[in-house]
Amino acid sequence: MSIRVGIVGISGFGGGEALRLIAGHPAFELVHAAGEASAGTPLGDRFPGLPPRLAGLVIEKWDPATLPDLDLIFASLPTGASQEALARVPEEVKIVDIGGDHRYAEGWTYGLADIWPDRIVGQTRIANPGCFPAAALIALAPILKARLIAPGNIIIDAKTGISGAGRGGGGTFGYAESNENLVPYGLLKHTHMPEIATTIEGLSGGTASGLVFTPHLVPMTRGILVTMYCKGAATTTQCLDAARRFYDGRPFVRATERPPQTKWAAGSNLAFVSYAADPERDLVIAMGVVDNLGKGAAGQAMQNANLISGLPETAGLDSVPIWP
Numbered sequence: 001m002s003i004r005v006g007i008v009g010i011s012g013f014g015g016g017e018a019l020r021l022i023a024g025h026p027a028f029e030l031v032h033a034a035g036e037a038s039a040g041t042p043l044g045d046r047f048p049g050l051p052p053r054l055a056g057l058v059i060e061k062w063d064p065a066t067l068p069d070l071d072l073i074f075a076s077l078p079t080g081a082s083q084e085a086l087a088r089v090p091e092e093v094k095i096v097d098i099g100g101d102h103r104y105a106e107g108w109t110y111g112l113a114d115i116w117p118d119r120i121v122g123q124t125r126i127a128n129p130g131c132f133p134a135a136a137l138i139a140l141a142p143i144l145k146a147r148l149i150a151p152g153n154i155i156i157d158a159k160t161g162i163s164g165a166g167r168g169g170g171g172t173f174g175y176a177e178s179n180e181n182l183v184p185y186g187l188l189k190h191t192h193m194p195e196i197a198t199t200i201e202g203l204s205g206g207t208a209s210g211l212v213f214t215p216h217l218v219p220m221t222r223g224i225l226v227t228m229y230c231k232g233a234a235t236t237t238q239c240l241d242a243a244r245r246f247y248d249g250r251p252f253v254r255a256t257e258r259p260p261q262t263k264w265a266a267g268s269n270l271a272f273v274s275y276a277a278d279p280e281r282d283l284v285i286a287m288g289v290v291d292n293l294g295k296g297a298a299g300q301a302m303q304n305a306n307l308i309s310g311l312p313e314t315a316g317l318d319s320v321p322i323w324p
Contacts, residue, residue, distance in 0.1 A: 006032030006073045013163045014076035014098045017298035025316030034062040064088040094124045096301045102127035103195050111304040115141050120307040130192045131296030132158050135224045137199050139273040139288030142246035144203040149232035149284050151200050153210035161222040164292045183217040223262030224292045232284040239275035251314050260289035267322035269299030
């Protein structure tokens with residue numbers, strides 16, 4: 001079975017990672033590549049390592065009115081750039097939006113694939129979670145569902161690689177500014193806050209009031225580590241057991257007794273979760289690790305695309321992480 005696929009925003013980091021995964025996918029055939037500044041350029045000029053069957057495909061200017069015959073689109077556009085254009089894509093073309101415009105939007109399914117796969121199967125409009133929410137929520141979900149922590153007053157301390165800023169990040173994320181530097185940003189009002197809070201409340205049935213989320217840029221290319229401080233009288237063993245039950249049979253989540261490291265997930269769609277708890281202090285520390293371009297973007301998008309296309313969830317995603 002061949003499924004005809006297009007990528008919009010192919011020159012960015014998210015679009016490029018989707019391209020890499022499609023190149024090795026057993027059922028997806030890339031027939032359309034779209035961009036803005038890169039339009040008119042063969043894919044092989046932008047990505048010299050592509051196989052010949054893809055290298056000659058020319059990037060076209062993004063225009064929903066001139067789409068070829070497609071089954072599925074991956075849209076990897078900056079926040080604010082996709083809502084109007086994707087509304088003009090024909091209904092019969094499935095869409096996975098890697099960008100932020102449709103998360104919890106009416107008519108779109110929130111694609112947190114490891115937690116709610118049944119909600120995704122059979123849908124045609126999927127909003128991929130943000131990279132920070134993917135790392136945080138995959139770790140929080142089991143202990144929220146088991147009522148081992150309170151949903152309110154969770155403190156999330158997050159670290160991300162520079163590729164999270166996107167290929168169009170500009171001069172502020174160049175080597176000279178980023179090397180040997182650690183930068184907090186988005187304080188108190190990061191765009192991922194509403195998404196995280198809404199999902200915490202959906203998982204717990206309680207309120208996420210008091211949520212604190214502080215992301216930091218660290219001088220590495222890719223990877224996310226979130227460390228979260230929660231109120232709860234559970235033990236470490238109870239938290240780990242809850243995660244192992246919750247993700248039993250799920251292909252991409254690993255619960256580990258060791259604190260996870262970003263390198264463990266590099267280049268993969270895996271998520272690692274772990275916990276450390278002190279019942280006497282009413283404290284649970286939850287940790288999550290993903291590759292921000294993998295599970296945090298194109299990897300989860302591919303997982304969602306498999307689910308809505310009737311394919312095995314792991315199709316094209318079963319490679320092991322890169323090490324070292």
